[in-house]
Amino acid sequence: MQVSEASEVGPSDAELIDRWRRGEEVAATQLVRRHAGAVARYLSAAGAGEDVDDLVQEAFFRAFRRLESYRGTAGFRTWVMAIGSNALKDLRRKQIRHPVVALEDRDVVDVGNDPHSAVVGLDLEQRLERAVVALPLMQRDVFLLRAQQGMGYEDIAEALETSVGAARVHYHQAVKRLKKALE
Amino acid sequence: MDERQLEQLAKRLGAEAADGLDVEQTARAVLRRVKQEPVTVRWWRRIPVLQTVAAAAVVVLTVGVLVVGQLASNGSEVAVLPAFTELYTLSNDELEQVYDSLTVDAPVYELSAVNLQDMNEGQLEELLALMEG
Numbered sequence: 001m002q003v004s005e006a007s008e009v010g011p012s013d014a015e016l017i018d019r020w021r022r023g024e025e026v027a028a029t030q031l032v033r034r035h036a037g038a039v040a041r042y043l044s045a046a047g048a049g050e051d052v053d054d055l056v057q058e059a060f061f062r063a064f065r066r067l068e069s070y071r072g073t074a075g076f077r078t079w080v081m082a083i084g085s086n087a088l089k090d091l092r093r094k095q096i097r098h099p100v101v102a103l104e105d106r107d108v109v110d111v112g113n114d115p116h117s118a119v120v121g122l123d124l125e126q127r128l129e130r131a132v133v134a135l136p137l138m139q140r141d142v143f144l145l146r147a148q149q150g151m152g153y154e155d156i157a158e159a160l161e162t163s164v165g166a167a168r169v170h171y172h173q174a175v176k177r178l179k180k181a182l183e
Numbered sequence: 184m185d186e187r188q189l190e191q192l193a194k195r196l197g198a199e200a201a202d203g204l205d206v207e208q209t210a211r212a213v214l215r216r217v218k219q220e221p222v223t224v225r226w227w228r229r230i231p232v233l234q235t236v237a238a239a240a241v242v243v244l245t246v247g248v249l250v251v252g253q254l255a256s257n258g259s260e261v262a263v264l265p266a267f268t269e270l271y272t273l274s275n276d277e278l279e280q281v282y283d284s285l286t287v288d289a290p291v292y293e294l295s296a297v298n299l300q301d302m303n304e305g306q307l308e309e310l311l312a313l314m315e316g
Contacts, residue, residue, distance in 0.1 A: 036209050045196035061213050065217065
């Protein structure tokens with residue numbers, strides 16, 4: 001199930017990271033080209049909505065700035081996604097503190113505490129999307145990294161700074177909730 | 184719906200967003216921002232030796248605070264003495280007070296066996312160093 005990032009055509013992520021560290025800008029561009037689409041899919045499914053482009057940019061920006069702390073134990077793509085997830089969380093907090101648009105004018109789905117009742121009446125994909133956004137953050141991240149991105153538990157655990165066992169538990173809890181929401 | 188169907192459905196999520204993303208523009212914007220806002224490393228973090236010295240200073244200060252706190256909690260008047268007072272500046276009475284405060288948990292040194300009056304400064308320093316571990 002795990003996506004092998006090393007199977008990409010061309011230099012590996014590790015090589016590109018090394019070249020970027022040595023000042024080759026084109027290496028950073030290649031990394032963005034290689035992973036931006038997947039990061040956009042992930043963040044969109046996580047509830048980024050119209051902010052997805054900005055958040056993809058923010059995720060890569062933060063990743064390149066803190067590349068020194070990247071140990072390479074998790075895949076680069078998974079790592080950027082985890083950073084993107086934090087950026088999304090930060091953005092939502094900021095929007096709550098400083099709302100720019102009145103809530104009633106925004107296309108925000110308030111799923112409350114009952115994802116099931118909130119998603120009835122939509123098509124299956126929309127219902128899943130809304131139910132995923134309603135998951136607790138850790139469950140949402142683990143579920144998307146595993147089910148949508150095809151990452152292994154080890155990679156997920158490393159990127160989200162949790163244990164493999166906890167990642168498995170989060171995944172199964174997410175699946176249980178989502179199944180219930182889609183019934 | 185079983186788990187496999189759920190995963191298949193999940194793989195379709197966000198496809199529209201990925202298609203709509205201008206990857207080249209994103210790459211350019213990221214590079215521009217990285218150049219405009221370079222990583223700022225605090226000056227002292229650039230020098231490993233200074234980090235070591237800073238860490239050692241923190242350890243020394245922490246130990247000092249703990250020792251003074253311990254002495255204070257024993258109710259000894261010695262606790263109010265400055266931590267870095269040189270022993271040779273103390274009077275015999277003060278030295279005895281220091282000694283008494285430290286011998287609470289160190290019964291090896293009995294006043295009956297050792298007369299502080301007979302010890303020179305070097306011996307006193309050695310004794311205190313032993314007691315302090």
